[in-house]
Amino acid sequence: MGMSVHHAVAADPQTLREQLSRLPGVTTARELFTGPEPLPVDGMLAPVFARGGLPRGEILSVTGTLALSFACAAAAKSTREQHWCAAVDTPELAVAGLADLGIDLEHFVHVRTPPADWQRVVSILLETFDLLIIAPPAAPSPQERQRLTAKVRERRASLIALGPMPGSSESCEVSVAGWDGLHAGSGRLRACTVRVRHPRTGEHLLTWPLTPGAASVQQLPTASGAEAATCRPAHPQVQVIDGAG
């Protein structure tokens, strides 16, 4: 349902007005077209998202091998800008890893709940938190899902679900394109090339520099990507890389 706002732009004014009156949580006309201002993400991650940031009032589902790192990296900028982030029911996180990704530890909490109660906890947290990273232990029923989506939209929070989540407006698949530095038994892990697949913005290759100090995610300096970015700076989704490449 979250997407209906977006496609409504093309509809005639009459339908638009009707939809406007039905939508909760829309306060300005501009929001009707663009949705609420997304939560900021680190510069290099911005092109991955359809609106250049974490969508507010919507659910983002992240799947794949590096889903957790990607979710935390996406949350990092917001925590540094005083937004609170909670991770619910994730496995025990390594604090050093969180700090590597640039998360402000002062604005991060980890919540552990009995598996049956996760939706109740999420709805309590949504009262005040802007950003939640959840690893749902069980898939919600359609009714529960509807309630959750409504709550997320009403509170304008960003909910990142680790794993497939029906009802999410955006989804990313984050996989490893390659780890650097192992050299068949003579090196150590140094950097990772991450492939992020987003149905609307395409495929992106990012490197996790993961060196102390440079706590951000950078775009892989591939020749094609760099050229494309300089040619058409107005469109962030030009870093589309062919599936073969």
Next chain:
Amino acid sequence: MPAETQRTLVLTVPDWSATAAAETHGWAAHEPVAVLRGGRIVSCNAAARAAGITTGINKRAAQLRCPQVRITGWDEDLDQRIFATGLDVLETSLARFTMLAPGEVSIPLTALARTYPSEDAAVEELLTTVTDATGWEFFAGIADSVFAAMLAARTATRVLPGQTPDFLAAQPTAALAYADAHTYGELVTVFERLGLDTLGALAQLSEGQMRTRFGTLGVQAHRLARGLPVHQPVDHVRQREHLIEVPISPPSTRGDELSFHARTAAAELFAGIRAAGFVCPSLTIELVAAGGQRSQRTWRLELMDENLVADRVRWQSEGWLAGQSAVAAEPVDEGLAEADGVCALTLAAAELLAPLEAHTSLFAQRSGYVTHTLERLQGLYGPEAVRVPQLQGGREPAETNLWTPWQQQPRPERSAAAPWPGRLPAPHPMIVDRAPVELLDRQGMSVIARPSGLDSTPVLLRLESGAQFGIVDHSSAWPVEADWWDPARAQYRVRLQVLTACGQAFLLCKEHGRWHITGRYA
């Protein structure tokens, strides 16, 4: 007031540093002497002053005014040593005295009252004794507080009993610098800019105003200005226990009923605490069931508000009744049968602070709403359910993790500032794990690690759950040896990073002959 005043005699040698320097170097008393500290004259004797030298000018200016002046550097050791030797004579004639600073000594007059008929006689006798013994010129001052007596000694004044506030009122605010130039220097300029020129003007302000505007230091200055000793009476926090017990009959299991009782009780408790002049940042709530079970939990309060207490009582009772107390770390929690209700409620102040100490910054990031939400979750699932991250020292990802329950003081076991040689370099894994695993080579044998490296190439990683991952690449195996000098803490392990066919990377370590997963890059 009278109990706080202490009639004091202060004996002071004017320009002590200069006197001490002249004595060490064997300069005659009529020679001008000046002492230099940090490029400025800090002390000069009468002869130098007569030649136009004042404190605060620099060396060149002093030499310009008086070319034959003898200038020497300030030496604290010398000041103290010479004065201490001179004071030996006081040891023989006095029971109690305190050295305030080199060249300055205070004597409580109560110590002299038994020996001498009057203050005058005592001072005369003492001055004669010390001057004869040392040859230094002493000034004496008497007043009702040490600070006032110090000021009085500068002009060799005797302030009559009870007139100390009047004496102080006429002194300029800058006189505070005589008590401690370093501590009050900055404050004095602030007072002067505010138009508080005299100590009298300062003393007229209320202590509360001083505390809110200038903090503890301001209160000390204020006490000095009023002729009171600077040491404040010891905070008698918790002199009286702030505790309220409410019997609930008939026993109830209903949260709304309990919170209603709690609201009334908390209002009464807070009134008592406020009257005592404290704030209560944390509160212990104890619920007693009809069957004798107890649930006790300590909650932090952002504000002393009875509604907050009512909420917490409700959360605690609901959590308890819902049987979630098994999660709670509090050992006093016991299960509660639905049949028994809560028959008594006790609220006790777990911590009392002076108001300013409990004040949180206006810019504190833990906003009240977030605190409220998280405490509610803690109420439902126990304090361990909500944890905040911090880094501490250590080599493994599990060691550097420090997760502390919300609102509790983090207690790092290892210093994060220490270097920790052998710690894991970045990139760090995202997930901490501690599961034993099997790492097999092509022949299906466990891979053996030696300081020189691995004996064979690992090809298969088998988790305890039975899941198997084919290994496509691995790092060099590097040994980590720590605390080898202490057999109780010694660690020897070999680290290895492996990459599986599906792109997952693991951090493994071998210790005591077994492979473990210590981290996952997820």
